[in-house]
Amino acid sequence: MRRSIISRKVPDAWSGLLAASLALAFVARAAQAKDGTGSSLEDYLKRVGYLPIELKRSEHDELLAQGVLAGKKRLFLVDTGWGRTALNEAAARRLKSLGELGVTLEDSFWGKLSDPTIVLMDKLMLGRAQFLNQPARVMNLRMDFISVEFDGVLGPDFFFRNYCLIDCAGRRLYVRSSKPSDDATSAIATTLRRSGFTDVPMGLKYGVTVDAKVNDESVKLLVDTGSVFSVLDSALAKRIGLTAVKHDEAAVGSLMPKEWSARVVGVGKIGAHKMWVTKLKTLQVGSLQSTNVHLGVVDLTSWHLAEAGGESEEVQGVLGREMLRALGALIDYHSHKLWLRPKD
Template identity: 80%
Template sequence: MRRSMISRKFPDALSGLLAASLALGFVARAAQADNGGGSSLEDYFKRVGYLPIELKRGEHDKLLAQGVLAGKKRLFLVDTGCGRTVLDESAARGLKSLGELGVTLEDGFLGKLSDPSLLLMDKLTLGSAQFLNQPARVTNLRMDFIFVGSDGVLGCDFFFRNYCLIDCFGNRLYVRGSKPSDDVTSAMAATLRRSGFIDVPINLKYGLTVDAKVNDESVKLLVDTGSTFSILDNALAKRLGLAAVKHDAADVGSLIPKEWTANAIGFGKIGAHKMWVTKLKALEVGSLQWTNVHVGVTGLKNWGLAEPGSRSEEVQGVLGREMLRGRGALIDYHSHKLWFRPEK
């Protein structure tokens, strides 16, 4: 089941949902989360066998891992909305493909790989961690109107293969060299709960999703660190009768205040699409509930989500970086849990 997950059920397309204006930055009110012990949390994870990798905050608050590949410094976007690890064409120079090497790869997560176009990152260094023989696709990482600012994308295959934890609040990527034992997994869960963390199960039917309610309607939301903001599909917004948030005052010469809008921008051919802002009465994720939450609205079909008749049909929205960071989220790939820190 795990081996078929990426090829059949995870979005291979690069989401890279970025907003090209300050629309949500002005109206969003993300709650501040307690840091859950800060360095003490890192110390605990190290004691149970995890190695921390510091993440940088880039333009548009992107989560970036700095590393070395083929002797050159490289930046990688940490993108939980992307199914497969990807390298930009410029960063792929000098690396060999499976076809050039004349080999197949037995991967611990994806199984047997024989696609001759797949590249092999024979040694990737992130912080003090070294990763051997990591497969990657090659593409042209470009975005309309936006400087990409990374040489590659770490996707879900990398995070599952290396039993990763992603601390969206503490800017850390935790990795392991081997699968944690059942005792370690149970002890970690108990420790986090004692510290006030609340866990939400992650579904793996299509990407990493969580069960949620938007104004009392049940939906599935993609957990996506590659998206700047949290976003709902426009069909869901229409069905719920959601209204656009408007400026407090109209422009000179007009009596009608403008709506808050932005451009949601995806990699490559996805391009730029208008996004407007709405305010939800309530958003529930697992047992947690938040009120008066501002989110963006756009056509997520442009990103391969919420497509009628497809496997992605039930994914009606995205939990983006602003909410994952603001709520102190910790993404546990091995246990399939999304943890939220206690709020102040």
């Protein structure tokens, strides 16, 4: 899987687009509070065995879970586009590795783990939820040009292992101590549909993906709460003839208006890369279709996506958290569904 995309510096024009997206997400949250569906969703999920963990927004608009690990307060990035759950060196310092313990671990997600460098989070507290013996790799979580607020990253292995539901608009991570029964799973799905949600199946071949259509072109999009923006791969954009959105006026001393663009930054060696902005006639995810949608365009091979001949070849875009919020998305790791309920 890939490492997260996070914006470094957003120019004024793109900042306006981001503000509009965030405003749409805010309207959705306000509408939930007004009609009671926001609180009733949490109440309902608590009744059927889920425990809510409140998520905070960082300076860079990331979703963070505050917890306690080895007796110290730690912040964890909630990143559905990440690979394996990870800790920085400082957060892992007091933890034992599989090599130090002289054991192998039988994990419900990864299977048998024998890598001696993997550490065990023997007791992790997130809100009122306690997690035992959660494996993590240790890595340098630095980013060029950006101060990193979090001490670790919760990735899809954590979400699958703990039957998680992520409420992108309501900023809640829901967890369970045991697998829901088939009857409970069916009842939850029925309740969500009656509440106005529509479900989109999630593929699991490479990360967590959904089928979408970009101007009637079929694509797979990575569902990625770690990405600020929703983006398409530059090779796809070229193939289907997407063009860059330009400023209304040219800069001083120039006759040609500049493209709307920004820089996006990945963790570690990924570095910073230029992203330009395009406008789609239509974007369809599941049965939901939007018109005149602005998305970023970047070379996703730098994040090991859309690599010709590789496992990630078919993943040609990213559904980032600004759009996930606007769509009222619930990411359901047990049922392998993306539930959407956008507000008008």
